[in-house]
Amino acid sequence: MGSLRSKLIIENTIHVQRAIRRITQQQLADAVGVTRATIVALEKGNYNPSLDLAFRLALYFEVDLGELFTVKGERDELHKD
């Protein structure tokens, strides 16, 4: 299974971060330079942003990338020939 070759399941806490800061999807979208539709899709977990966008979001929220995005079901499946 989870062998780094296939797509990972990545969860994010954008919805939470946004709630904390009390900003709207539109405000966040403007801040990081995407459309609201992109924020909606991201919060729904339906896709997989570019690293670039991920960094912009993390920078905006002033959190670490690993705090905003976490790999689900990660275990040491790697390097086990």
Added chain:
Amino acid sequence: MGSLRSKLIIENTIHVQRAIRRITQQQLADAVGVTRATIVALEKGNYNPSLDLAFRLALYFEVDLGELFTVKGERDELHKD
């Protein structure tokens, strides 16, 4: 300038990590499930992987995302209304 709305300049240390582990582009490509052309482009810094691929690379090298990819010229341009 660097206002989170535009594309960030992201550098990576894939080439270095690969040198440390002494693995080829092809081996890395196979390990993370992409083609060698993708690894080449990444090392050249020409593009901006998906967060998914970025995570797979970090997991493979067993380093933090922030160790493998760093935002260049990052400063506290944000939140400075």
Added chain:
DNA sequence: CTGCGATGTACATTATACTTTACATTTTTC
């Protein structure tokens, strides 16, 4: 109830990450 701001959804379109293939150049190894 009415209007409005915030959110969710759908669909067509554009931009770009990634693939596939093939060939050219560099580096390694014998």
Added chain:
DNA sequence: GAAAAATGTAAAGTATAATGTACATCGCAG
């Protein structure tokens, strides 16, 4: 120095992130 392995490049194609727009719903202030 020749063979082989590793790396770089380039072009055309596929998959999907992100856009733009429009509409529908929900919560809430008036």
